[in-house]
Amino acid sequence: MGENKYLSIYNDLLSKIKNGIFQSGMKLPSENQLVEQYGTSRETIRKALNLLSEHGYIQKIKGKGSIVLDVGKFDFPVSGLISFKELAQKIGKPSRTIVYECDLVKPDEKLKKHLHVTSKDEVWKVIRAREIEGERIILDKDFFNKQFVPSLTREICEDSIYEYLEEELGIKISFAKKEISVDECTEEDKKYLDLKGYTHVVVVRNYVYLDDASLFQYTESRHRLDKFRFVDFARREHL
Amino acid sequence: MGENKYLSIYNDLLSKIKNGIFQSGMKLPSENQLVEQYGTSRETIRKALNLLSEHGYIQKIKGKGSIVLDVGKFDFPVSGLISFKELAQKIGKPSRTIVYECDLVKPDEKLKKHLHVTSKDEVWKVIRAREIEGERIILDKDFFNKQFVPSLTREICEDSIYEYLEEELGIKISFAKKEISVDECTEEDKKYLDLKGYTHVVVVRNYVYLDDASLFQYTESRHRLDKFRFVDFARREHL
DNA sequence: TAGTGGTCTAGACCACCGT
DNA sequence: CGGTGGTCTAGACCACTAT
Known part of the structure; x- marks a missing residue:
């Protein structure tokens, strides 16, 4: 309409x-x-x-x-910005989110750089594990500039933060830069994930921007090696 | 002009x-x-x-x-289709390509499926290690439908196959579907790479299409964990 | 209200592909 | 050659943002 x-x-x-x-x-x-x-x-x-x-x-x-074309029927989204909730619905396996932390904190040096904020700003820090079929295989660390998100609760974090932001607050996520690498497990990974002996995790770093081009969120998504999968669709430019 | x-x-x-x-x-x-x-x-x-x-x-x-925006100045290409030669020039470190295999073979079952070919077709199989700063950290396995590439030499493989295809044969690479996952090392990986004890590799599977939408090449690029990096740039669709 | 980007139109010419 | 998609134009109306 x-x-x-x-x-x-x-x-x-x-x-x-x-x-x-x-x-x-x-x-x-x-x-x-x-x-x-x-x-x-x-x-x-x-x-x-x-x-x-x-x-x-x-x-x-x-x-x-x-x-x-016969491509285009992907199980996973094409070069995907997708929330865990959307993903969980797609794969149709039992899944849940465990919230370990959901606090307002002062940004440390690393975070100041990643989120482009100063010591005067406050930042939401959310740590969640994603459990699929009884195993915690993804650790999501989200950091939001408080300027954009005045309040946040554990209940919201257990459901979908994206849904809350877009539907409740009317925030429009516009695009994200994504970096993928493989890092050694941290103590945090060992504590919050079922690592089954794996010594490394796939780390997806997301820099999320709003419609007005302001940097809004920094996310680290840490995946157990054997469960990681990413699909991308790239067009070669003939410039 | x-x-x-x-x-x-x-x-x-x-x-x-x-x-x-x-x-x-x-x-x-x-x-x-x-x-x-x-x-x-x-x-x-x-x-x-x-x-x-x-x-x-x-x-x-x-x-x-x-x-x-202040993004856009990436060291790596944006959701990249890029050849090793282009990449090597970009990072500006000493690098070379070691060709282990460059033969015409009959496709096995897996390859038939990946390349959409039959037992009657012949397929180029190229296995190369990519060495950067003295360490072989990437193993590239390329398979081309012979129908598109009549001849291929070790010399071409040592330089850039893409350059040869585009400049010599006039083949236009159009787009590629890319899948990234982490797999256990195979015997081949151990033989051809300097794995330094790592038990897994990051596998990037590429399905490369031509301008006329025919599936042309299947590539597996196997990266040592610690040297893998991928940058992507995704726009959220408000459909 | 004036200026911005987003959509849409009806027409034109071109380069490319098939016959 | 006729048909295809690729580029380009000059105009129109709209929704949004600022003041």
């Missing part, structure tokens, strides 16, 4: 791809045909098609047409 | 950001001002700005303007 025209066309085409009306390997109708079918302008059609292309559902080829 | 208008505007704005003419935190000129400055239409300006935004250099905010 309140949807943009190009978004509704995107969603319509996407559902037709997912339902097999447009099968992989086949060509989509040409842009001019789609202009006719949807009764809109070509640029609007092209916006919808470009979205499909960016998300890996089709490949556009000059002079030929738009081919439906 | 043969460059598109929006690309040359993109590159011009980008160099001004990198040279500090547009500093981070500052606003870019408005779209209408840029229309004047570059003597072009607004949609063309918007294409250039959207590229900057997608690459993490600016953040566009409705009603306000385009803000220059």
